[in-house]
Each structure stands twice: as C-alpha cells, then as structure tokens.
Amino acid sequence: MASIQLENVSVSFPVYNAATRSIKNRIIQSATGGQIRSDSTSQRISVVQALQDINLKLEDGDRLGLIGHNGAGKTTLLRVLGGIYEPNSGRVSVAGRTVPLFDISLGMDQESTGYENIILRGLFLGLTRREMKARMDEIADFTELGDFLDLPIRTYSAGMQMRLAFAVSTSVVPDILLLDEGIGAGDAAFLHKARERLARFTEKVSIIVLSSHSDELVRNMCSKAILMEHGQVVHAGPTEAVLERYKAMRGF
Template identity: 80%
Template structure:
C-alpha cells in the first residue's frame, strides 16, 4: 500500500467507517533507507556548517561536482521491521534522525534510496500545520483536519462537540487559528487526530507544547489508544514515557541505528553514552 497518510488509504478507513471487519495486518518495513538534503550556496558557511554538525549530529559533506552544495545525511541505511502489537520508542539526542524517520513513515519525506512499505492507516501526530488553514476558525479547522484524516463531513460533525470539549479552547474556536499560540494549535490538531483510531500511530512528544494539565490529559488519551492501535512509533526524550508505552526501543545517532532491542537495554546504553 506504500508510505501514504491515512487520507490516501481508502480501504482500511472505509472498512472502519462501515463497521466491517478488517483483515489487514498492519506492518512497517524499511530496507536500506537513506535520506539526505542538499544545502545550496554553502561554500561560505563552513564555520556555520561545523556548528550545525556539532549541534545536531547531522553528517555534512561537500558535493564533489560543485563544492557549493553541502549534503546533510539525515538517515543512513535504516533497516526496520515492525508488526501488529509492536510499540517502539525512538531515542537519541536532538538531530539524531528521530523526527526524519517519523516523517518517512508518515509519507512526508521520500527516501533517496531504499524501500519503505507501510501497510495500514496511519495518523501522524506531528507537523501540526498539516491539513490546517491559518485564516480559518478552530471549528472550520476541525472539519479540514478531519477531512485530511479521511473522515466525511457528517462523521466530523457527529464528533464536533466531543473534540471541542477536549481542546478546552472555548470561544477561541470561533477565531482564526492564526490568533492561537503554538500550544493552542497543538491542542486542536491533537483532539481531531485522536478522534480517529488508526492502525499505525506516529507520535512525537514535541506535540506536548502547552500546560502540564493538558499534557497529562493528552497522555491519558494516548493510553486509551494503546490497546486499539496496532503499531505505535514514539519519539521522546522522556525515558519514563518510553518505558511506560514501549516494549522495544531504537537508539539513533548521526542518522543511523545504534541499537534496537528491549526498551530497558536500549535506555541503559543511551545513558552510558551520555555518561550517566
């Protein structure tokens, strides 16, 4: 079925909406996947490039033909196989490749080489601006994002009150979302996205912008997903969250997989690498 977001995966969504029994078994397979980004006119930025490399962990090399293009190697030869029931946490410092991997799984980034196969409807809980219009109201964006996730207008309207209540945004839902803070937009996107139970949930803890009480509320809602979603891929700096939600973990460094295994083993290695 390829690496496409849920709104392009018509059959699983249609089955769920019609109440039919699904025979699809969700799965993720990555074979020798690499992702790189060219940075043009960078010959005068050698100092900046070195700072970027040390700060993000990205590997930067010059293009052999022109020497005016730097190549940021975000992922290198990633091999990963996940099946129904898997809950995997992505760990590593900022720039290790965790978010890039999530975006590849969500169909946002195409790999430069390698093969990506994602079977099952997918909801990505990151990049909150996707499917939202800054000039439209909160209520209008509930409909827009719901359509983005594969729901019909009737189905969205039937969930409108529950979604609005969960956001705790009140009268702000009548205002354009360009007037919202980042945390308020996250609340709105999170509430709509978690009104649909997908086969595969892609989660970046970065969506947790906002006050502690709502973050706790969001985590409780995610726990409700645990028994319903076939596969969860979670990127987080919280060892407590990774340990609580994931049975396995993936440690990344410089866009590569350092270790993939039981959560506590991977976290122990990550602590050792940080000198803890």
Template identity: 80%
Template sequence: MAFIQLENVSVSFPVYSASNRSLKNRLIQSATGGQIRADTVSQRISVVEALQDINLKLENGDRLGLVGHNGAGKTTLLRVLGGIYEPNCGQVNVEGATVPLFDIALGMDQESTGYENIVLRGLFLGLTRRQIKERIDDIAEFTELGDFLNLPIRTYSAGMQMRLAFAVSTSVVPDILLLDEGIGAGDASFLDKARARLHRFTEQVSIIVLSSHANDLVRNMCNKAILMEHGRIVECGPTEEVLQVYEAQRENAKDRSKQAP
C-alpha cells in the same frame, strides 16, 4: 493488519550556497546531527545526510522507542513513516491507517475558523466528510474553546491552537501512531484531560513509534528500541538493552566534558 518495513532508506537535504570548507560546517559535522558532505556535482552545495541505510520491521503489537541525541535522525524517521518525507533511496512499506502526533497543526489554515480547521485537519488525517461530521461535536466539546471555534485560528493563542489540533488528531484511532513526547496540549489545567485521552488512544493502536528523551517513558511504553546517531541505527533490540547502551554513552560523555580543560 498493520505493518512497517523500511529497507536501506536514506534521506538527504541539499543546502545551497554554503561553504563546504568553512569552519562552521566542520564543527557541525563533528557534533550532533546528520553527516554533511560536499555534493559531487557542485562544490557550492552541501548535503545533510539525515538518514543513512535505515532497515526496520514492525508488526502488530510492537511499541518502538527512538532514542538518541538531538539531531540524531529521530524526527526525520518519524516523518518518513508518516509520509511527510520521501526517501532519496530505499523502500518504505507502511500498511495501515497512520496518524502522526507530531507537527499536529500540519494541514490547518490560520485564516479559517476552528470549525473549518476541524474539517481540514480531519481530511488531512484521511477521514471522510461524513466521519468528520459524526465526530465534530465531540471534538468541539473536548477543546473547551466554545465560541472561539467560530473565529479564525490566527486569533487563538498557541495553547488554543494546540488544543484544537490535538482534539482532531485523537478523534480517530489509527492502526499506526507516530508520537513525539514533545507534544503539548495547551495550559496545565487541560493536560490531565489530554493525558487520559492519549492513554486510551494508545491502548487501541496496533503499532506505536515514540521519539523521546525520557528513558522512563520509553521503558513504560515500548517493548523495542533503537538508538540513533548521525542518521544511523547503531543499536536495535529489546528496550532495556538499548537503553543501557544509551545511558552508558551519556555517562561517558558527561565524564569527558568534566575532564575537558
């Protein structure tokens, strides 16, 4: 059974040769993004605290929406759940096969052909070679890339690469789906086909974690939500309750900007 539990998880990134007392750093710290502090060992190193003391528990049937301003920590949290980032402290317990539908070209090689990258991406997602072989014809047909699959993907447009990565990533239904609304799937003519495949895909998943700026999408897909600010969870609960807090904050921010000289 799929299960996610995070206990006191924090993630920080060192920034070397940075001036900790610069005006730029102070401005960044007071705006969006994680908190910035000076490293206690070397004053030449700044540390961006991307996540701070995250506690989270998700079980079968949960659909969680991550909301907050750019730089609030949503993407970092998705990457921790996907095993891409290791926390500096705290415990991460994820049970079940996980597919990240963000950075979906991760694990692909520009010098390899489309067919070779189907294998590479499939292995990255945890498929065996036999499972990849069973799916390869369906993946190739879905991409609509034809003979281009015999060419190195460095010859592809960005849209063509996205088609290939999307087709491989949605060829296996995981227990846990990590989803970024910013995912694209190529040109407009391909989008309806991709949306239909993604809809069928998400219906079969046990747990979904969605990062989104589209509140309507969060309302339609999620039964829980968390609001993040500067790497922390500031609100957590039923979707509508959290979104009301988030929307009120955005309206207040708009009012303040209008009043500013």
C-alpha cells in the same frame, strides 16, 4: 493487520550557498546528527545525510522507542513513516491508517475557522468529510474553545491551536501511532485531560513508534527500541538493553 517495513532507506537534504568546509559547518556536524558533505557537482551545495540505510520491520503489537540525541534522525524517521518525507533511496511499506502526533498543526489553515480546520485536519489524516462532521461536537467539546471555534485560527494562541489539532488527531483510533514526547496541549488542567485521552488512545493502537529523550517514558511504553546516531541505527533490541547502551555512550 498493520505493519511497517523499511529497506535500506536513506534521506538527504541539499543546503544551498553554504561554505562546505567552513568552521561553522564543522561545528554543526559535530553537534548534530546529520552528516554534512559536499555535493560533487557543486562547491556551493552541502548535503545533510539525515538517514542512512535504515532497515526496520514492525508488526501488530509492536511498541518501538526511538532513542538518540537531538539531530540523530529520530524526527526525520517519524516523518518518513508518516509519509511527510520521501526517501532518496530504499523502500517504505506502511500498511494501516497512520496518525502522526508530531507537527500536528500540518493540514490546518490560519485563515479558516476552528470548525473549518476540524474538517481540514481530518481530511489531512485521511478521514472523510462525513466522518469529521459526525465527530464535530465531541471534538469541539474536548477543545474547550467555545465561541473561538467560529474565528480564524490566526487569532488563537499557540496553546489554543495545539488544543484544536490534538483533539482532531485523537478523535479516531489509528492502526499506527507516530508520537513525539514534545507534544504540548496548553495549560496544566488541559494537559492532564490530554494525557488521560492519550493513554486510552494508545491502548487500542496496533503499532506505536515513540521518539523520546525520557528513559522512563520509553521504558513504560515501548517493548523494543533503536538507538540512532548520525542518521543511522547503531543498536537495536529490547528497550532496557538499548537504554543501557545509550547511557554507556553518554558516559553515565
């Protein structure tokens, strides 16, 4: 069975050659989620504390919404769950095949063809070459890219690359789906097609973690939620209760 457990997870990033006490940094700190502090070993290094002491436990059937303003730590948390970021401290335990539907062009090579990138992206997601070859025709048909699949993807528009990456990422149902509402897939007709595919896809997933600014989307998709502020969880519980807390914080 799929499961996620985080124990006292913290993530920080050093920022070199920054004036740690500048007016600019004070403005950044007040406007974004990461807390900025000086490294005690050097006045030329600032440290952005992106996550601090995150504890989280999810099991089969859980649908979790991540709520908070830009920079609150939602994307960093998704990247930790996806294995993209290693925490500086704490423990992360994830059981089950995980597919991240954010930064979905990761694992793709600009100089390789569309067909070659189907294989590469699949390998990045933990599938075998044989599994990807078996899915090749279905993925190619879904992209609607035709002969462009024989060309290097550096010749693609951003929308075309997104189509390709989306088609590969949703070609196999994972145990755990990490989702960012900001994902796009090109023109309106294809976007409708992508949403239908994603709806069928999410019905079969064991655990979903969704980062979103849309109250409606979180309400419809998630049974529980956490509210993040400055890289910390400030409230957790049933979705509606967390959304109400967020509204109160925003003064609505």
